[in-house]
Amino acid sequence: MECADVYKWLQAYLDASVTAEQERAVEAHIRACLECRRKLVELARAVNALERSEPLPPRAEFTRRLYEALQKEAGVPVGDPVRKPRRG
Numbered sequence: 727m728e729c730a731d732v733y734k735w736l737q738a739y740l741d742a743s744v745t746a747e748q749e750r751a752v753e754a755h756i757r758a759c760l761e762c763r764r765k766l767v768e769l770a771r772a773v774n775a776l777e778r779s780e781p782l783p784p785r786a787e788f789t790r791r792l793y794e795a796l797q798k799e800a801g802v803p804v805g806d807p808v809r810k811p812r813r814g
């Protein structure tokens with residue numbers, strides 16, 4: 727799978743509207759590809775921000791699980807959108 731394909735699927739992935747096979751393919755790619763991981767985190771944050779203004783969307787739980795998986799498996803610091811990388 728190439729990055730361009732992953733980008734196309736990321737939104738569907740966050741919506742949990744990909745097939746199990748696609749989900750596995752996306753996850754396998756983002757584990758190996760820092761660029762797509764960043765893109766996914768960006769999208770996940772945007773989705774999460776939207777969810778805060780909408781009543782109980784069904785994918786809230788999915789997004790929360792995604793955050794946890796990203797933090798655990800990829801070491802991506804998500805969950806604190808205001809945190810900025812330390813300089814120096």
Ligand SMILES: [Zn+2]
Nearest residue numbers: 729759761762
């Ligand atoms: Zn990629």
